[in-house]
Amino acid sequence: MLDILRSIVQEVNSATDLRSAMEIVVERVQKALGSSACAIYQLSASHRHFVLRAARGLNQESVGKVRLKLSEGLVGLVGTRAEPLNLDEASLHPNFQYFPETGEEKFHSFLGVPVIHHRNVLGVLIVQDKEAHQFDEQTESFLVTLASQLAVVLAHANATGAMRLIQQTGKKRHVTFEGGAGAPGVAVGEVVVIYPLADLDAVPDKHIENIEDELAFLVKAVRKVKRDIRAVSIKLSSNLGVEERALFDVYMKILDDTALTGEVVALIKQGQWAQGALRNVIETHVKAFNLMDDPYLRERASDIRDLGRRILSYLQETQREKREFPEHTILIGEELTPADLGAVPKGRLAGLVTLRGSRNSHIAILARAMEVPTVVGIDIPYKQMDGIQLIVDGYQGKVFPNPPPELRQHFDAVIREEKAMERGLEALADLPAETLDKHRTPLRVNTGLLSDVARSLERGAEGVGLYRTEVPFMMTDRFPSEKQQREFYREQLEAFAPYPVTMRTLDVGGDKELPYFPIKEENPFLGWRGIRITLDHPEIFLVQVRAMLEASAGLDNLRIMLPMISNVTEVEEALHHIHQAYYEVREEGFDVIMPPVGVMVEVPAAVYQARELAQRVDFLSVGSNDLTQYLLAVDRNNSNVADLYHAFHPAVLKALRSVVNHAHLENKTVSICGELAGDPAGAILLMAMGYDELSMSASNILRVKAAIRSITMKRAKELLEEVLQIDSADVIQTCLNQALAEIGLETIDTRIH
Ligand code: PEP
Ligand code: MG
Numbered sequence: 001m002l003d004i005l006r007s008i009v010q011e012v013n014s015a016t017d018l019r020s021a022m023e024i025v026v027e028r029v030q031k032a033l034g035s036s037a038c039a040i041y042q043l044s045a046s047h048r049h050f051v052l053r054a055a056r057g058l059n060q061e062s063v064g065k066v067r068l069k070l071s072e073g074l075v076g077l078v079g080t081r082a083e084p085l086n087l088d089e090a091s092l093h094p095n096f097q098y099f100p101e102t103g104e105e106k107f108h109s110f111l112g113v114p115v116i117h118h119r120n121v122l123g124v125l126i127v128q129d130k131e132a133h134q135f136d137e138q139t140e141s142f143l144v145t146l147a148s149q150l151a152v153v154l155a156h157a158n159a160t161g162a163m164r165l166i167q168q169t170g171k172k173r174h175v176t177f178e179g180g181a182g183a184p185g186v187a188v189g190e191v192v193v194i195y196p197l198a199d200l201d202a203v204p205d206k207h208i209e210n211i212e213d214e215l216a217f218l219v220k221a222v223r224k225v226k227r228d229i230r231a232v233s234i235k236l237s238s239n240l241g242v243e244e245r246a247l248f249d250v251y252m253k254i255l256d257d258t259a260l261t262g263e264v265v266a267l268i269k270q271g272q273w274a275q276g277a278l279r280n281v282i283e284t285h286v287k288a289f290n291l292m293d294d295p296y297l298r299e300r301a302s303d304i305r306d307l308g309r310r311i312l313s314y315l316q317e318t319q320r321e322k323r324e325f326p327e328h329t330i331l332i333g334e335e336l337t338p339a340d341l342g343a344v345p346k347g348r349l350a351g352l353v354t355l356r357g358s359r360n361s362h363i364a365i366l367a368r369a370m371e372v373p374t375v376v377g378i379d380i381p382y383k384q385m386d387g388i389q390l391i392v393d394g395y396q397g398k399v400f401p402n403p404p405p406e407l408r409q410h411f412d413a414v415i416r417e418e419k420a421m422e423r424g425l426e427a428l429a430d431l432p433a434e435t436l437d438k439h440r441t442p443l444r445v446n447t448g449l450l451s452d453v454a455r456s457l458e459r460g461a462e463g464v465g466l467y468r469t470e471v472p473f474m475m476t477d478r479f480p481s482e483k484q485q486r487e488f489y490r491e492q493l494e495a496f497a498p499y500p501v502t503m504r505t506l507d508v509g510g511d512k513e514l515p516y517f518p519i520k521e522e523n524p525f526l527g528w529r530g531i532r533i534t535l536d537h538p539e540i541f542l543v544q545v546r547a548m549l550e551a552s553a554g555l556d557n558l559r560i561m562l563p564m565i566s567n568v569t570e571v572e573e574a575l576h577h578i579h580q581a582y583y584e585v586r587e588e589g590f591d592v593i594m595p596p597v598g599v600m601v602e603v604p605a606a607v608y609q610a611r612e613l614a615q616r617v618d619f620l621s622v623g624s625n626d627l628t629q630y631l632l633a634v635d636r637n638n639s640n641v642a643d644l645y646h647a648f649h650p651a652v653l654k655a656l657r658s659v660v661n662h663a664h665l666e667n668k669t670v671s672i673c674g675e676l677a678g679d680p681a682g683a684i685l686l687m688a689m690g691y692d693e694l695s696m697s698a699s700n701i702l703r704v705k706a707a708i709r710s711i712t713m714k715r716a717k718e719l720l721e722e723v724l725q726i727d728s729a730d731v732i733q734t735c736l737n738q739a740l741a742e743i744g745l746e747t748i749d750t751r752i753h
Contacts, residue, residue, distance in 0.1 A: 001142055004032045007291065008146065012153045014287045017161040021154060022054035025125070029146065030056040033139055035127040036107055040115075041068070041075045042123040050075050050124060052102070057128070062101040073097035078112035078124045084144060085112045088134045108132035113143045117151035118640075122158075125150070160381040163401065174404050179378025180358050180642050181397035183367035186414050186750060187351030188403075189328030193386040194340050197316050200308050202334070203279040204383040207271050214274040215265060221274075221314035222261050225307065226252060247303075254307060260285070275315050282308035330390050332382045336363055338474050339515075341370070351392035353378060353399055360625050360636035360645060362512055365675065366471075369452055369697040375399055377639025395750045407752075414750050421746060425702035429460040433694075433705045439713040441687050443705060444502070444695040446673055448472070453495045455698040460705075463499030465621065465695020466561070466673035467492055469544065470508050478516050479540065485547035489558075497555045502598070502621070502673075502695070503548050505541060505574075506534050507563040510626075511637045525635060530564030535573055545581040549592045558595040561621055566605045571616050600673075602626035607655045610662035614670075620663045621695070624674025628652050646729035647676045648736070653685065653724060660690045671695055680707035680745060681736035688713070688720035703745075710743040 008028045015021035022040045030038035037057025041050040044067070052058075052066040068076050077095045078085050090096055090110035098105065107128040115123045125147050127135065162175045195202035208214055233240075233248040254260050260281060267277035282304060289301035328350035331340060335356045341349060352367050352374040359376060367374040373394030380399065391400040391411050400407055433443045444463045445456040448471030456464075472488045473480060480488070493501050508514055509529030521527040534541040545560065552558035562574050575597060582594055599606070599613045602623030606613060614620055624647055629636040631652055634645045646652070656672070663670035671693035676682035678696030683704040686694060696704060719739050723732045740747075 001138070004028075005142070005146055005149070008032070009149050009153065010287075010290060012150065012157075014283070015153075015157055017164060018154065018157040019053070019161070021157040025146075025150060026054045026056045029125070029127065029143075033127055033142070036130045037104070037126075037128040039126050039128075040123055041079075041126070043079070043121055050079060053123070055102075059101060059103040062099065062103075066099050066102060068097070074110055074112055075124045075126065078114050078126075079121050082114050082116060082121055084114070084140055085110070086135050086140055087111075088132050090128070104128065106130055109135060111135040111140060111143060113140075113147045115147045115151050115154060117155045122151060122154055156379055156381075159379055160384070163381045163384050174407055175401060177378055177380045177399050177401070179353075179380070179397045179399070180376045180639060181394055182352065182354070182357070182359055182361075182364035182374030182376035183372060183394050184748070185351075185371065185373030185394045185418065186411050187328065187330060187373040187392040187394070188408065188411060188415075189330040189350035189390060189392075190326040191330050191332055191382075191385045191388050191390050192325060192344075193382055194331050194333035194336060195383075196334075198309065198313055200279050200282055200305065200312055202383075203275045203312070204386045205276045206273040206386045208268075208273045209271075211269060211271070214268045214277075217315055217318050218261070218264055218268065218274045218278070218311075220318060221311045222255055224314045225310045226255055228310065229255075251303070251307060254304070260304075260307070275312060278308060278311055278315065330392055332380070332385060332390075334382075338363075338366060338471065341366070341372075342475065351375075351390070351394070353380065353382070353390075353392060355380065355382065356639065357637055358639050358642035358645065360629070360675065365446075365625070365697070366448070368675075368678075368699055369446065369449065371455075371699045377642055393750050395748055410752055411750070414748065418748060421748065425706060428702050428705045428709070429458065431460070431705070431709070433708045435687075435708055435711055435713045435716065437712040437714060439687070441691070441708060442693045443701055444499075444671070444673075444693055445698045445701065446695055447492065447698075450491065452698055453492065456701070457495065459698055459701040461496075461499075461698060461701055463496050463557070464492065464501040464503075465671050465693055467501060467503045469504055469506055470512055470514070473506060473508070473514055474512070479514075479543075482543045482547045482550075485544060486551045489548050489551035493551055493555045493557055497557045500557050500559050502559040502561050502671075504561045504563050504600070505531070506544055509533055509564075525629065525637075531562050531570050531574060532564060535570060535577075538577055541574075541577055542581050545578050546585055549582060549585045549595070550590050552595065553590045553592050556593050559598060559619070560595050561598045561600055563600045563623065564602060564626070565599045565613065566603045568609065568612055568616060571599055571613060575616070601659050602674075603630050604655070607631075607659055610659045611666060614663045614666040614668040617668070619668055620659065620670045622656060622659055622670070622672040622674060622691075624652070624656065624672055624676040627655065627674065628676075631655060646733075647674070647679075647682065648723075648732045649729040650724070650727055650732065653732075656686065657689045657724070664690060669693065678704060680704055681740055683707060684711060684716045684739075685720050685723065685736075688716040707740065707743070707745055710745060715743075 011024050012021045015024055026038045039055035039058055040053050042053045044051050049067040052063055055063055070076055071080055074095055087093055087110045089108050107130055109129040109132055112124050112126040114121050115125055193204040195204055229248055229251050263281045264277045267280055268274055285304045286301045292298050325344050325348050329344050329348045330351040332353040336354050349372055352372055354376050357376045364374055364376050373392045375392055375397050389402055391403050432440055434440045442462045444465030445461040446466040447464050448468040507530045509519055510525045519528055548558055565571055596618035598619035598621050599617050600621050600623045628647050632649055634641045660670050669692040672686055672691050673695035677694040678700030680703050683694055684707055723735055726732050
């Protein structure tokens, strides 16, 4: 059964659109189970009907015609109850409804299972038999297993089909893909697909005009692969038997113009670029081999793949992206890295879309800092999207490919509204973040990129609450030297002096990887991260701290902060190193003072030991991004659980309040540098809890300042008490939205009415 299941899923995976995916399912399931009929009913786009979409054993004319209301018939019952229904005599069931056009009167037994994706019923898969019998348990569990896997494939095929339809019908159709809101803002631009090199599956489609060039690239690449094969065959000839030597001949034949290469040429002539044409041809052959019953022939799939990969690497070598970035570039990729963003020339990056990740992934944080509208965790057929026009709605987490003119007009109006709002906020830059009853809270910024500095200063930031030192480390191809680091750090310290600059020691691991220091772990967020790495590598830690101290000479505005602390020993060891570096640097003649040192509270253990930690350092700073993920056991990077990640979860709010209270018992200041501080409602609650400083991305400073300046501390404290009585994050969010509306804070609404 497992083999059959695997092969059906594999076949369905290779379908180019939803319709053929469904055809494959009904055909293969009916055959595998030997049932009289098999059919799929799909939930209609309006969510009002189930429509018969594919069938075997039923009259084909009824496909597309039979439709049932949601609660109608046995199909409706399976869909609404979201559970299987197994009947030996379907006609005796009170919900039974007969559709003469299907010709199903000859069937007695019925087994239906729902197809569910992320809690949504997409359709119902049924099998029927002429004999009146209950389907056995094995058949039922087979169908349930198949439906659960099909749900993902069908959802994806649905998206791919929608994309094809837009390509065929041009701008006449309006299709929306929905993901998560990564960074607010609306962008209109042209898609550039980012894909990893040397990976056939990742190659996107691309339409080309210059067919001759592509053909020349292909010929050259194939010639080089043939040369390599010949060389290997000669080198190994004395050690190889006849059979193995024959294999090399087979490879050469496959590469002939009449075989594989010829097929790639044909696709290029239709306007596909060489890499995309190669991917298509290899995929088709690999699939065909994979479906063969003979294990020897199945193995040949890997030979074809290998040849494909070799040709691809030569193609990529010659075609090495002399990548053109359009004026309004929208990058789309499975995952995007800071280096991908850095490759786009200044001023051209309009928007980002990533298939993985969620709102709290570091790429989304970076996008917010750079004010680039972003959608994350979206299931979208991105390989077909290179070069198309796209609207990115970073407020609602939606994208609209090839938008029709009315949609463009709608979003152009949103962009104008955004600009007007920005202009209104700019007037606040030089005013303090002070409540109506005169309570002041310093607003600091989170920085990493150099571009953050100018933006922060323009908006009146009072220093840096979190400098993510790993960001400049990600831009180099090896650990930066002490001198290089001193230069990065000096720039930050000088730009903000005399305000403090809080530098966090290197925080890599989790989802932050240095290309030259790869860490492969099963469970990276619970693994070797932050301080755990730097304490294991004192040479890295000491060089970094020395560079920070040296950079602070004469400015004296440095603060050092330790990430991912989960016990007091780590703090003591880190302090020991910092003191060592301090004495060394002074001895070497730098006139520096010992900077305040702080601990980040970002794991639950640190919440419960906040007081003990505060006794050992000068300040605490809460990293609410990680604290939320660890308290709620929700990977901040995983789009499957993004809905469960909620910084207004009552448990998170209670933990945040407990940290301030404990730090204040030790007379230590406590700040917060997670994304919550940059949310106007979050900022109001944190201020009411007693947080001494709020640190956020420069893009949020003015909005948070507007919120603080529109409320009294008295009202903020009342609001805090109100929300602390509520036991649900969603209700808290609604209550806060209402409070913001009452104080007259404007928000952008991108919905189409
Ligand atoms: C945090 O975890 O809240 C934090 C500020 O650090 P980062 O987002 O860089 O992990
Ligand atoms: Mg963190």
